[in-house]
Amino acid sequence: MKVRILLADDHEIVRRGLCSLLQKHEGWEVCGEASDGREAVEMAKHLKPDVVIVDIGMPHLNGLDTTRQLLQHDPQFKVIVLTITDSDQVIREALDAGARGFVLKSDAARDLVSAVEALQSKRMFFTPRVNDLVLAGFLEKGHAISRNEPPNLPTLTAREREVTQLLAEGKSSKEVATVLNLSTKTVETHRSNIMRKLSLHSIRDLVVYAIKNNIIQIQMPPRIHRTEETTVA
Amino acid sequence: MPVRILLVDDHPIVRQGLRTLLEGRSGWEVVGEASDGIEALDKVQTLQPDVVVLDVTMPGMNGLEACRLIQRRQKTSGLEVLFVTQHDSPQMMREALDAGARGYVVKSNAARDLLEAVEAVSQHRVFTALARSPHASC
Numbered sequence: 434m435k436v437r438i439l440l441a442d443d444h445e446i447v448r449r450g451l452c453s454l455l456q457k458h459e460g461w462e463v464c465g466e467a468s469d470g471r472e473a474v475e476m477a478k479h480l481k482p483d484v485v486i487v488d489i490g491m492p493h494l495n496g497l498d499t500t501r502q503l504l505q506h507d508p509q510f511k512v513i514v515l516t517i518t519d520s521d522q523v524i525r526e527a528l529d530a531g532a533r534g535f536v537l538k539s540d541a542a543r544d545l546v547s548a549v550e551a552l553q554s555k556r557m558f559f560t561p562r563v564n565d566l567v568l569a570g571f572l573e574k575g576h577a578i579s580r581n582e583p584p585n586l587p588t589l590t591a592r593e594r595e596v597t598q599l600l601a602e603g604k605s606s607k608e609v610a611t612v613l614n615l616s617t618k619t620v621e622t623h624r625s626n627i628m629r630k631l632s633l634h635s636i637r638d639l640v641v642y643a644i645k646n647n648i649i650q651i652q653m654p655p656r657i658h659r660t661e662e663t664t665v666a
Numbered sequence: 667m668p669v670r671i672l673l674v675d676d677h678p679i680v681r682q683g684l685r686t687l688l689e690g691r692s693g694w695e696v697v698g699e700a701s702d703g704i705e706a707l708d709k710v711q712t713l714q715p716d717v718v719v720l721d722v723t724m725p726g727m728n729g730l731e732a733c734r735l736i737q738r739r740q741k742t743s744g745l746e747v748l749f750v751t752q753h754d755s756p757q758m759m760r761e762a763l764d765a766g767a768r769g770y771v772v773k774s775n776a777a778r779d780l781l782e783a784v785e786a787v788s789q790h791r792v793f794t795a796l797a798r799s800p801h802a803s804c
Contacts, residue, residue: 445777446750450683542678 436553437464439482441473441499442515443491447538451486451545458546470494471612474502477510484549488538489516489523490650492602493612497647498594500530505591511552515541519560523647534558588630594648596623600636601643668693669788672715674706674732675750676724680773684719684750687780694784703727703735710736715745717788719780720767722751722758730765737766746787750776754797769793 438455440463442448452463465480467473470487471494477485485503489496496514503510513534514527527535534548537560544560551558589597592613599609606624610617633639643649671688673681673696681699688694698713700706702724710718718736722729733747748769749762759770768787771779772795779795786793 444680444683444773446680446683446687446773446780447677448683449686449777450679450681453682453686454679538679539677542682545679 435460435462436484436549437462437480437482438549439463439465439467439473439477439480439485441467441470441485441491441496442488443468444488447488451541454542454545455549458549461549470496470499470502473499474506477503478506482510484511484513484552486513486515486545486549489514489518489527489647493599494595495598495648495650497526497530498591498598500527500532501591504531513545513548513552513558515545518650524559526647536560589627593623593627593630596620597627597639597643598648600624600627601640601649667788668695669717669784670695670697670713670715671784672696672698672700672706672709672713672718674700674703674718674724674729675721676701677721680721684776684780687777688719688784691781691784703729703732706732707735707739710740710745714743717784718745718747719784720747720749722749722753722762730761733762733765733767744790746790748783748787748793750780750783756796759794759796763792763794771795772797 438461440448440451442451445468448466455461455463464482465476467476470491473485473487474494487496487499491499500512500514503512512532513536514532515536515538516523517538519537524535533552534557536544536548540560548558595613596609599612604612606620607617610620613620628634628639631642633642671694673684675681675684685696688696697715698709700709704727706718706720720729720733729749729751736745736747746768747766748771749767750771750773751758752773754772754774762770768790769783769792771783774797775795783793783795
């Protein structure tokens, strides 16, 4: 029986690369592709894949919240998180969200097949670079995996996290209402509650909060150094 | 028209995605890959591609620096640089064109824009496309 895999990444180029990698493996099939977290959750409910691979940094619903929603719907879903960063906080959040695999995008060509194989054998998989970090974290702090609210955001509901992401992405309350199929008034209420709970005073504060807590991700442009020609050996 | 392409991106999975897109076009050949700017300079020298598809943010030497050096060293070869990048920014695009690139497309729309972009820059036409604006080619 084929292993059915759902891919969720907002870049079609990345999905093509992942497809190409995974479909070389006999017996594996990419059964669907989603370009944002919301689409991924709907497709997973319909397609019931064996493994879901989610990018952390997706619009509308990020990979961590996608993972939470998938597992709330069905705890049997096996999720691998793909990320460009191996920060301690991101690793912890991915585990707390219920992901069973954690792969750096830069290592995906090397590690993703092993990750899917591990999950199919009911094992967890961490890209080797983060393995020691995870073990050290668990030994030092006796960290318990929880599938409920992430420890850094104890006061926001799942819906409030969704609204936070969409507002931080620059959407108006009206646009958020359209995405979430809510009334604008309801979104405004969520917005007020979020700002009050987190003691924030502006959208700028909200954006900073969302970045610090991995609700949205940004990529910094490189520093431009205009130097004389570099001598390359 | 045959086009020889060098792919430069620090993520192998992105290079694989670009490759599957480009190799679908008859006569186009991906002649090599590099994972940072320094390796790119070396492979430009040895492989003499027509087009270098280049990421901006890479470890070691970033794409902008690499582009400047490539253009300085390959002045008469007719080689063109096309940036394919996460940075959906008019300012970054201007930096890229100032560095000597002929094209600039954003990764989120690479599947839509890449083939047209490579076609344009291989014919020495400028091609730029940010995510929220229509492409410009001249």
